[in-house]
Amino acid sequence: MIHLQDVTTTFGEGENKFTAVKNVNLDIAQGSIHGIIGFSGAGKSTLLRNINLLQRPTSGKVLVEGIDLMSLNEEELRAQRHQIGMIFQHFNLLNNRTAVQNVELNLKFQGVPKRERRQRALEALSVVDLSDKASAYPGQLSGGQKQRISIARALVTEPKILLCDEPTSAVDPRTTASVLQYLSDINANLGITTIIVTHEMNVIKAIADKVSVMEDGSVVEEFELRSLKEPGFEPQTSIGRYLISDEISLQRRNKTNELATSVFA
Structure with missing residues (x-):
């Protein structure tokens, strides 16, 4: 591999x-x-x-x-x-974006249409059991939840x-x-x-x-x-x-x- x-x-x-x-x-x-x-x-x-x-x-x-x-x-x-997805030590989340918007970022850079990237971001959040935090901002999340958001962000590109x-x-x-x-x-x-x-x-x-x-x-x-x-x-x-x-x-x-x-x- x-x-x-x-x-x-x-x-x-x-x-x-x-x-x-x-x-x-x-x-x-x-x-x-x-x-x-x-x-x-x-x-x-x-x-x-x-x-x-x-x-x-x-x-x-x-x-x-x-x-x-x-x-x-x-x-x-x-x-x-x-x-190749990557998870960083210090999360690297944007504080002015919600959890689902942070997860969408890589797809946005790839030019994926808005509706599709939102669906895929929500699916990635579901994998790490954070569907209920989709609208939360990083400042409202614990350290563990932030790291799970970063995992979802890495997974969203499949x-x-x-x-x-x-x-x-x-x-x-x-x-x-x-x-x-x-x-x-x-x-x-x-x-x-x-x-x-x-x-x-x-x-x-x-x-x-x-x-x-x-x-x-x-x-x-x-x-x-x-x-x-x-x-x-x-x-x-x-x-x-x-x-x-x-x-x-x-x-x-x-x-x-x-x-x-x-x-x-």
């Missing part, structure tokens, strides 16, 4: 040059839920944006259903992007792929479970290939089929989530082992002044 070949993305030039994604090769199966996890600055979000070329790679190939997006002109790329950039980091734990349930149901019922970027391993454990671990711009390890249930299995990399741990470990010091010196030095 999705194949990234030697994808590299750099920013700046000369002494200010920074490589955010380094020679990444990645295969994502059709209909799967694929997690990409790593610490802040690992290159996760840049790699996600490489998939739909919102951030164009410096080099490499991005193939979606066998089509190299890097080889397309602007018009051809826009047409391909209609098949995409084959759904890119999710930290979709639960702006909501509380209870709402996280609700958002993930909707994404899981959408994947199961509509067969949409879903890629989720997060730094939260509990999110990956709850929903993903496979996970790619990123560190310093590179994919350093991949494994199936079902492997975590196998006796004796553990990730091969230290970053992978750390990320699957549910524990928070603090360094204990013997003297109060040692801690103070460490913190305030």
Whole structure:
């Protein structure tokens, strides 16, 4: 479904040059839920944006259903992007538009007639159980409802792929479970290939089929989530082992002044 070949993305030039994604090769199966996890600055979000070329790679190939997006002109790329929905961390809703108007936006940009786009927007809201909030403005909605509106907005174009950039980091734990349930149901019922970027391993454990671990711009390890249930299995990399741990470990010091010196030095 999705194949990234030697994808590299750099920013700046000369002494200010920074490589955010380094020679990444990645295969994502059709209909799967694929997690990409790593610490802040690992290159996760840049790699996600490489998939739909919102951030164009410096080099490499991005193939979606066998089509190299890097080889397309602007018009051809826009047409391909209609098949790729995206959910953002901070919702990106327009406060002066109602829920249904926010969901309609992508269809409006595509030139879909008003009556048709309203019908499709209402259908998308129904998928996330927010038909009763169609006339509400973002300021009248909870964080979880806003994220569900953004899911509906991504679904309204009937995409084959759904890119999710930290979709639960702006909501509380209870709402996280609700958002993930909707994404899981959408994947199961509509067969949409879903890629989720997060730094939260509990999110990956709850929903993903496979996970790619990123560190310093590179994919350093991949494994199936079902492997975590196998006796004796553990990730091969230290970053992978750390990320699957549910524990928070603090360094204990013997003297109060040692801690103070460490913190305030």
